[in-house]
Amino acid sequence: MNNATSCKMPDILKTTDGKERRVGVEIELSGLGYEQLVSIVAELLDGTPTLESRYVSKLQTSMGDFIIELDSEQVKEFDLTDDRVPEVLRELGGQAMEVIDAAAERIVPLEIVSPPLPFSEIQQIEYLVKELREAGALGSREAIYFAFGLQLNPELPDLTPATLIRYFQAFAVLYDWLKAHHQLDISRKFTPYIEPWSSRYTDLLVTEGYSPDQHQMMVDYLESNPTRNRALDLLPLFAHLDKPLLDQYVKDPRIKSRPTLHYRLPDCDIDNPEWNFSSVWNDWVVVEQIANNADDLAELRALFRESRKISLRNLTHSWQETSAKWLQSKGYV
Template identity: 85%
Template sequence: MNQATSCRMPDNLKTTDGSERRVGVEIELSGLGYEQLVTLVAELLGGKAVLESRYVSKVDTPLGYFIIELDSEPVKELALADERLPQSIRELGGQAMDVIDAAAERIVPLEIISPPMFFSELEPIEALVESLRKAGALGSRNAIYFAFGLQLNPELPDLQPATLVRYYQAFALLYDWLKALHQLDISRKFTPYIEPWSSRYTDLLVADDYAPDQHEMMVDYLETNPTRNRALDLLPLFAHLDKPLLDQYVKDPRIKSRPTLHYRLPDCDIDNPEWHFSTVWNDWVVVEQLANHADDLAELRALFRESRKISLRNLTQNWQETSAKWLHSKGYV
C-alpha cells in the first residue's frame, strides 16, 4: 500500500497503562444489498457471519466482531413471525415485507460497525473500503437523501480534564479546516447532526486560562451543547465519566458510554476513487498531533482569538484559510 493511502500513526499511541490505543470505525453506505454486504465483509476480513436479528449480523473476524446492520430501528423491528397472527395475514404481510426491504436497502444506509481496533490495525479498513467500492458501494453524493458518514471513535490516552481540554481545543481550532476537506456533500450540509460547537462554548474553550475540573468541563459543554448532533460528539465520553450529571442535561437511549471521542463530521464518499479511509484518518491524526504539542496549540489558540476580532485582515481572510496556511507552515500537512 503506497504512502498516499496508508494510515499514519500519532505520536501518542499509548494509554497511561501502556496499552496501544484503540478506535472504532462506523461506515455508512448504500448500493449493495444487505446480504451481499454481509457476505463481502465476511470474505474480505476472513470472518464468519451470524444473523443476530432482523437486519443485524455479527461477523467474527481476526480483528474482532464487526456488526453489519440497516441503520433504521423501525425497519429492523418489523416482523411477521408471531404465530398468533393468521396464516393469511403472515403470507400477505410477507409480500409487503419484500417491498419494504427492497425500498429500505435503497434509501436507508447500511452500516458497518467495527470493534475497537488498535490504531496500528487500521490498514484492513482501507482495503475493505477499496474492495466495497469495486463491488458497487455508493456514498453520499449519489442521491439528495443520502447523508452517509464515516465516523471515528478514538480512545483517549487518558481521561484527565487537562488532556481532554487539549483535544477539544485542537478540534475546535481545526473544525473549519476539517469541514472543508471532509464534509462536502449537500445532503449532509443541511442535516443537523454534524453542527459545530456553540460559538460561546468555543470562545470559553480557547482562553489561555481555561483549566476546568471534570464537573466544570462537562457543565460548560452541556450548557450550550446538550445534544448528540455535533461534529465531535462528547456525550458518549460524558456518559462514561459521569452519567448522572449527563442525565441532568440529556437523556437519550442512543448514547453509549465509552472512553472515546465520537468524530461524526466526514462524509462517506466511498464510490469516489479519489476518496480513501486513510485520508479521513490521517486528517484526524493532525488533530491528535496538535493536541499533544502544547506550544503549537497555544500559538494557534492565540491566532484563533485574534481572528474573532474586527479588523481589515479578518474581513479579507477567513479562519479556514488561516488555519490551513498555519498547518502547512508548521509541517502538519
C-alpha cells in the same frame, strides 16, 4: 481530498497504562444488498457471520466482532403481526416484507461497525473500503437523500480533564479546516448531525488558562451543547465519565457510554475513486498532533482568538484559510 492511501500514526500510540490505543470505525453506505454486504465483508475479513436479529449480523474475525446492520430501528423491528400495522400489509404477508426490505435497502444506509481496533491495524479499514468500492458500494454523492457518514471513535491517552481539554481545543480551532478538507457532500451539509460546538462554548474553551475540573468541564459543554448533533459528539464520553451529571442535561437512549471521542464530521464518499478512508483518518491525526504539541496548540489558539476580533484582515480572510496556511507552514499537511 488527496489520494493518500497510507494511514499515518499519531505521536501518542499508547495509553498511560501502556496499552496500544484503539479506535472504532462506523461506515455508512448503500448500493449493495444486506446479505450481499455481509457476504463480501465476511470474505474480505475472513470472518464468520451470525444473524443476531432482523438486519443485524455479527461477524467474528481475528480483529474482533464487526456488526453489519441496516441503520433503522423501525425497519429492523418491523413485525407484520403487530396490530398497529395496516391490515392490507398484514394480508400481503411475505410479499409486503419483500417490498419493504427492497425499499429500505435503497434508502436507509447499511452500516458496518468495527470493534475497537488497535491503531496499528487501522490500515485494514483502508483495504476494506477500497474492496467495497470495487464491489459497487455507493456513498453520499449518489443521491440527495443520502447523508452517509464515516465516524471515528478514538480512544485517548487518558481521560484526565487536562488531556481532554487539549483534544477539545485542537478540534475546536481546526473545525473549519476539517470541514473544508473533507469536502462534505451537499446531502451532509444540510443535516444537523455535523454542527460545530456553540460559539459561546468555543470562545470559553480557547480562553487563556482554561483548566476546569471534570465536573466543570462537563457543565461548560452541556450548558451550550445539550445534543448528540455535533461534529465531535462528547455525550458518549460524558456518559462514561459521569452519567448522572449528563442525565441532568440530556436523556437519550441512543447515547452509548464509551471512553472515546465520537467524531461524526466526515461523509462517506466511498464510490468516489478520489476519496480514501486514509484521508479522513490522516486529517484526524492532525488533530492528534496539535493536541499533543503544547507550543503549537497555544499558538493556534492565540491565532483563533485573534480571528474572532473585528478587524480589516478578519473581514477579508477566513479562519479556514488562515488555519490551512498555518498548518502548511508548520508541516502538518
